[in-house]
Amino acid sequence: MKFYDFIYKIDNFCYYQNPWIIKKEESTSENFGIYPDKRDLNTLITNSIINIDKPPGPTSHEVAYWIKRMLKVNKVGHGGTLEPFGVGLSQSNRCSTNWYRKCY
Amino acid sequence: MGWGYPKVTGVLPIGIENATKLITYVTKSGKEYVCLMRVHCNTSMDTLKSILKELEGEIYQRPPVRSSVKRRLRTRKVNSIDILDYSEKLYLLKISSSPGTYMRKLCHDAGIILGCGAHMIELRRTRSGAFSEKNIVTMQELAEAIYMWRNCRDESELRNILIPMEYALCGMPKVIVDDFAVNSVAYGASINVPGIVAYQEFKKGDTVAIITLKGEAVAIGESVINSATLNNMEKGEVIRPKRVIISKDIYPKAWKK
Structure with a gap:
């Protein structure tokens, strides 16, 4: 029995190797649900992850918030803070929100 | 940037709307x-x-x-x-x-x-x-893709950037359930042996992802048995869902009132 292509793509994504063991033969009905790679763009946006290359300067939360505003969505979440740790700088003069400004 | 300001960059997976439910598991990996x-x-x-x-x-x-x-x-x-x-x-x-x-x-x-x-x-x-530098995008690339989509009606760029949330399930054992078991899980029921179509090896207490035959993420749960015993079983609880991802009533109800 062969599954829908997308199921194999999930494991290829991070080279995870764990073979499938078939319990019973079964097929899926086209009337329900949607194939993850055939979603229309708006559904895709609300069901997807963006792998961002975090720029230096802003915090992870700020990056997430910008993306939320760029895509005009209600909810975003990021996978693990990747913080610049404002060492020796107080919250007020940490230059992350105004990262285009010169900081001293 | 200022002094004493270590530059920190790199992979930052950002989940949008429904995908935020899965992001917790990315954080913990x-x-x-x-x-x-x-x-x-x-x-x-x-x-x-x-x-x-x-x-x-x-x-x-x-x-x-x-x-x-x-x-x-x-x-x-x-x-x-x-x-x-x-x-x-x-x-x-x-x-x-x-x-x-x-x-x-x-x-x-x-x-x-x-x-x-x-x-x-x-x-x-x-x-x-599961996320590496392989499919990383910069803020600028994302901004351009959104611009192309909004102003030029060209969504191909944005489609390349968006990673379906199911890919976050890579790296954990998965179980495929049939169409009739999906809605029960969406309402919070456990996964029992009759609903399982296929599985990847897991141990008792492992975090296991549940997907449909189409590949959609249904839920993430904790296994209550070892997958080795599954082959000889006819009925019984296998996975207890911890986080349901799929919306209710996308799949048909299979239980009687």
Whole structure:
């Protein structure tokens, strides 16, 4: 029995190797649900992850918030803070929100 | 940027709307970093190597003053530390660790063991769970793709950037359930043997993902049995869902009132 292509793509994504063991033969009905790679763009946006290359300067939360505003969505979440740790700088003069400004 | 401001860049998976439910599991998965460390005195490569060897495995770590968690001594696991390159007092390290390990602290601790101190200058995360630098995009690329979609009606760029949330399930054992079991799970029921179409090997207590035959993420749960016993079973509970991802009533109801 062969599954829908997308199921194999999930494991290829991070080279995870764990073979499938078939319990019973079964097929899926086209009337329900949607194939993850055939979603229309708006559904895709609300069901997807963006792998961002975090720029230096802003915090992870700020990056997430910008993306939320760029895509005009209600909810975003990021996978693990990747913080610049404002060492020796107080919250007020940490230059992350105004990262285009010169900081001293 | 200002002084004492380590540059931190790299992989930051961002989940949108429904995908935020899965992001917790990405946060809890292993990380890989490339880190630039400056040692405050002249030392030999071998001394540093043996010190970094000591820091591998289970370590105690108190989060730094400025951190996003409570400053309580905790144990973290460092899988490996390799020296990629060095030049005088600068060392380029490749570190693989469990989530919540502070790299800045790790460099600092290495300096304390060395006796003269060390600090982190730059950090780049190269992997967070299933997400690596392979399909990374910059903020600019994302902004351009959104612009193309909104103003030029060209969604191909944005489609290339968006990763279906199901890919986050890579790296954990998965179970495929049939169409009739899906809605019961969406309402919070456990997965029982008759609904299972196929499975990947798992142990008792593992985090297991449940997907449909179409590949959609249904839920993430904890297994109550070992998959080895599954083959001879006809009925019984297999996985208890912890987080339901699919919306209710997309699939038909299969139970009687």
